[in-house]
Amino acid sequence: NAGVTQTPKFRVLKTGQSMTLLCAQDMNHEYMYWYRQDPGMGLRLIHYSVGEGTTAKGEVPDGYNVSRLKKQNFLLGLESAAPSQTSVYFCASSLDSVTAGGQQFFGPGTRLTVL
Amino acid sequence: GQSLEQPSEVTAVEGAIVQINCTYQTSGFYGLSWYQQHDGGAPTFLSYNALDGLEETGRFSSFLSRSDSYGYLLLQELQMKDSASYFCAVFDQTGANNLFFGTGTRLTVIP
Numbered sequence: 654n655a656g657v658t659q660t661p662k663f664r665v666l667k668t669g670q671s672m673t674l675l676c677a678q679d680m681n682h683e684y685m686y687w688y689r690q691d692p693g694m695g696l697r698l699i700h701y702s703v704g705e706g707t708t709a710k711g712e713v714p715d716g717y718n719v720s721r722l723k724k725q726n727f728l729l730g731l732e733s734a735a736p737s738q739t740s741v742y743f744c745a746s747s748l749d750s751v752t753a754g755g756q757q758f759f760g761p762g763t764r765l766t767v768l
Numbered sequence: 769g770q771s772l773e774q775p776s777e778v779t780a781v782e783g784a785i786v787q788i789n790c791t792y793q794t795s796g797f798y799g800l801s802w803y804q805q806h807d808g809g810a811p812t813f814l815s816y817n818a819l820d821g822l823e824e825t826g827r828f829s830s831f832l833s834r835s836d837s838y839g840y841l842l843l844q845e846l847q848m849k850d851s852a853s854y855f856c857a858v859f860d861q862t863g864a865n866n867l868f869f870g871t872g873t874r875l876t877v878i879p
Contacts, residue, residue, distance in 0.1 A: 693776075695855060695871040696869040701866065755816045756801070757813065
């Protein structure tokens with residue numbers, strides 16, 4: 654099993670450009686999440702999904718959109734990138750919520766720089 | 769909302785024991801998790817406490833006191849490879865059972 658994979662690993666954008674980050678998991682997990690991690694601020698939840706076809710806002714959703722058309726994939730889109738979106742983005746998945754004991758499985762991350 | 773506090777940095781000697789504390793405030797507390805993250809790597813799950821008491825997994829143990837809104841991660845027989853950042857995260861039932869992370873404790877193990 655590959656677990657959780659993310660593409661791309663690195664990306665540099667200019668202000669105003671758009672891009673999509675792809676997350677895939679092969680564990681048949683229901684829940685998927687997108688986080689951003691900035692220095693000294695820990696992980697903050699951007700959007701999440703509790704199943705195929707569902708999405709919901711997390712703590713810091715502004716400037717991002719997501720889609721979960723297939724159970725195994727969760728896409729994060731930036732429509733018009735801003736320097737404030739320079740960060741490391743992590744995707745995660747979990748089997749479900751309560752019985753998973755809070756355990757989430759994380760992908761390797763995407764390091765995004767917006768100039 | 770949620771808030772978590774943990775020390776920003778801890779230094780300990782190889783072979784020693786270190787305790788990383790975490791205090792939290794949240795309205796829909798369900799459990800406390802701990803994650804480890806090496807520089808440049810992804811967070812990896814270490815432990816989870818939903819009930820008061822101590823959970824042991826090898827060299828790592830985690831403790832929770834719900835009445836005190838407090839938990840800690842205990843690392844024994846420290847090894848150099850334990851140098852990493854450690855995050856506590858509250859598992860919150862407000863909304864859709866999400867994890868809210870602290871800002872992390874950077875542990876440096878010295879020879």
